[in-house]
Amino acid sequence: MRKPKLAVWKFASCDGCQLSLLDCEDELLAVAGAVEIAYFPEATRGVVRGPYDVSLVEGSVTTPHDAERLHTVRRQSRTLITIGACATAGGIQALRNFKDVREFTQAVYARPDFIDTLATSTPIKAHVNVDFELHGCPINKHQLLEVLAAFLNARKPNTPSHSVCVECKLRGTACVLVRGIPCLGPVTHAGCGAICPAYNRGCYGCFGPMETPNAPSLSRKLAACGMGERDLQRVYSTFNVGELPFREEAARHGS
């Protein structure tokens, strides 16, 4: 039986999510055994022509060229899975969506007229049909393997969309928020394994909003922990600011 062909594509991103695939280390041989890595420029210059059975898409769409290129990716892919906050929500670069991108280019580049960029950073789903979205900044490698194993064997991946709190409780971490440390865990999508609270840090919301977030209620608690209006605006304005519940909550605070 022919091995399924896997492609890994990059749009506007830092490459951290594709690196999660290389970071699989012990499991990497199993991945290479289960699929033919047909297109993965981050790892190899060898290219096997499409179409591809599974495409992993990293990054957001920020240029007219990428908006076009994404359609060619979709046309060549039986299953298209987005990986990471850029691809699912627009990433940190979606902060441009609320500002004038021309002002940025003029401030940053000596010749801004060379820059051909869109006014917004948008997720992959804003342009083409997406079969599955894997959250995280970066994604969790165990979840990536789970999603690949699920798709290769035609079952639903186990990537629960409940809060990070459930993961803290499973590993036995005493709630940091109740101990006075600001934390976005209650409104954040599970998947990282609740790493930060295990080290006495609050959750930064890297995995984006959980299934039914109640950010206004959490913000009242964060304010009681000492966060000011500007802090509240910024804490929701990170990698997943493109997701509506975070964007709306950020907009409720500030100045």
Place this chain on the structure above:
Amino acid sequence: MNDHAAAVITHEGLGGLIAGLRAEGFRVIGPRLRDQAIVYDDIESVADLPAGWTDEQEGGHYRVRRREDAALFGYNVGPHAWKRFLHPPLLRLWRAERSADGMTVTATSEPAERYAFLAVRSCELHAIAIQDRVFLQGPYVDPHYKARREGAFIVAVNCGQAGGTCFCTSMNTGPKAEEGFDLSLTELLGDRHEFLVEVGSERGAALLAAVPHRPAERQDAAQAANAVARAEGNMGRHMRSDDVRELLLANLEHPRWDDVAERCLTCGNCTMVCPTCFCTAVEDENDLAGNAAERKRRWDSCFTMDFSYIHGGSVRSSGRSRYRQWMTHKLANWVDQFGTSGCVGCGRCITWCPVGIDITEEVRAIRGEGGSDGRA
């Protein structure tokens, strides 16, 4: 209860109890200070116990504080419950591997080790008794719970103080441990730091006999009774519970459910810390090549969307419906299902709710006593 007279032990005797349990092959679990909280973890000696520490608890608020004395059990219940050990958060049920002539399924073998729980509070004994009814006394016995529960040795501790969110007196579950233990301790703080020991089983008596102890005198018993009376007198919360089942079931459309939904994060923390909540999800996984598969069971919560997912969507999609489901099950429908309330008044759901939603306050509001919370 039994014919064994109460005794008094010192730190040395307590150390002997721990050593004796370990020598008998028990894995001793008890209170330890970790990450600024008093959690349940492995105990090797008296030195592991949180001497001189207590906790400050309110709705959505927990801090450990230094005590002025060296009390070993001078705190109230913390973020962990014993269900963590009897009903583990994550459990592999079986593993299957493809073989030449089909498939081989191997069930996970139950652990051979036996637990000894040190410093189980009265509310927690009641919580264990409730999970016993759920897992052992119904038509379907849970073999995983049974394997861990049977043979577990329980050393109870009577509370000498109540926490800010405690309301065991309202639920008739404490603070005095009445049954369900092998030994029960009451810490006697004073010039002589000692522990009154009551015996609840023959094996408890045998363990006590093997450590240095003296017979309890009248003033020891009086001091212990005073400690328990002190706890009884400073409950942080109160909740009228005799009619709460009827009250809730008659108010399923009360506007208070909308009010609580506005605050509820639907994060699931209350269910995870509750010592009686027992729901689980089952997940199947397979390897990349499709040659091996596993079935796992993990704690689930009625606050997740997956919990009530059926074809077409989640039945309880609003925060209002999920909070109402949890509270009416805990305080009302549990009675019909299992014969007792599902609440033991430990206060964990109040303390560990990040936004401090208070079940006693919600009951008061539905009762029409709005404006005042459940604070004593």
